[in-house]
Amino acid sequence: MMNFIKTFRASEDGAVTVDWVVLTAAVVGLAVAAYTTIETNSTGLIDAAAARVALENDY
Numbered sequence: 001m002m003n004f005i006k007t008f009r010a011s012e013d014g015a016v017t018v019d020w021v022v023l024t025a026a027v028v029g030l031a032v033a034a035y036t037t038i039e040t041n042s043t044g045l046i047d048a049a050a051a052r053v054a055l056e057n058d059y
Helices: 002-010 013-057
Strands: none
Touching: none
């Protein structure tokens, strides 16, 4: 039993898995933040372009 505990404590497989999970979560979080920012700004840009086109068509 003591050998199992010593081997388990020396093994770093679990630590590497936790590192990858945290890294993946950070990448996904950044991707969601970037998508939200791009979506918000592009919606504003599209609305501004539509208003400008509508204004030009009134003349």
